Amino acid sequence: MRAFRIVVAAHGDLADAFVSAARLIGGDIEDLQAVGLRPDDSPESFGERLAAACPDDRPLLILTDLVGGTPHNVALVVARGLPTATVISGVNLAVLVEAATCTDALDAGTVERLVALGRSALTDASSLAASRSP
Amino acid sequence: MRAFRIVVAAHGDLADAFVSAARLIGGDIEDLQAVGLRPDDSPESFGERLAAACPDDRPLLILTDLVGGTPHNVALVVARGLPTATVISGVNLAVLVEAATCTDALDAGTVERLVALGRSALTDASSLAASRSP
Numbered sequence: 393m394r395a396f397r398i399v400v401a402a403h404g405d406l407a408d409a410f411v412s413a414a415r416l417i418g419g420d421i422e423d424l425q426a427v428g429l430r431p432d433d434s435p436e437s438f439g440e441r442l443a444a445a446c447p448d449d450r451p452l453l454i455l456t457d458l459v460g461g462t463p464h465n466v467a468l469v470v471a472r473g474l475p476t477a478t479v480i481s482g483v484n485l486a487v488l489v490e491a492a493t494c495t496d497a498l499d500a501g502t503v504e505r506l507v508a509l510g511r512s513a514l515t516d517a518s519s520l521a522a523s524r525s526p
Numbered sequence: 527m528r529a530f531r532i533v534v535a536a537h538g539d540l541a542d543a544f545v546s547a548a549r550l551i552g553g554d555i556e557d558l559q560a561v562g563l564r565p566d567d568s569p570e571s572f573g574e575r576l577a578a579a580c581p582d583d584r585p586l587l588i589l590t591d592l593v594g595g596t597p598h599n600v601a602l603v604v605a606r607g608l609p610t611a612t613v614i615s616g617v618n619l620a621v622l623v624e625a626a627t628c629t630d631a632l633d634a635g636t637v638e639r640l641v642a643l644g645r646s647a648l649t650d651a652s653s654l655a656a657s658r659s660p
Contacts, residue, residue, distance in 0.1 A: 514616030
C-alpha cells in the first residue's frame, strides 16, 4: 500500500485524463484523485474542490500541470495549510505512474527521485532511437 | 507561424486533454493534433490513425506520453518513415505550450531547448515555494 495520497490538479480534462491513463497502464490505483479546472471555475471554487480532495489524514502528493497556471497556484495555497503535502509541477505520465506505484515514504529522497525520473522520461526519443540503431 | 506541425500521441483521452489544456492557455493553436490510443485499438489501428495525422509535407514534432507505451512505440515507427519528424517522450504541458508557441525551425537546438524547458518545469514546487518565502 502506498504511504501517501496523490491528487492531480490540472487545466480542463487533463487531470482526469492523467488518472485514466495511469489506470489504463497500472490497473486499479487507489488513493489517486483528479481535480480539473473548469472553464467556469474561479480560483476560489477550484480551491474549494481541491481542498476537499486533500484531507489532512495522510501525507499527500499534489501533481500540477504548469507553474504559473491556476491549478498550480491554488495547489500551493492548499498545500501551505497541510504540513505533509508536497507539490510537484510539470506532471507527466512517467512521474504519475512512478508515484502511483511507489511504496516508500513521501520524504525528500522520494520526491527527488520522482522528479529525476519524470525529467529523465522527458527526452528526445528520436536521437535515442537513432543511437540504438545498428 | 510555427515552422512545424505538432501531434500528441498518448493513452486514452490524455492526448485530447493535452491539446484542450494547451488551447485553454494559448488560445487557438493551429497545426496541433491529438491521437489517443483507445481501449479497443491494436498497435496497427492506432498506427494507421497516427500516420494519417502525420503528413510528410512539413517538419513534425510528435510528443508522446510514456517511453515503452504503445503510443510512443508506434510513434517511433511512424517517425522512422518521416525524414523530418522528431519524437519527444514524456510530454508535459510546459513542453507542449512551449512547442506550440515556438517560432524557430525544428532543428537539434530547438529540440534540446524544448526538452530542457520541459524538464525544468517538472520540479519540487514545495521546496521552491519554501525557498521563496520571506
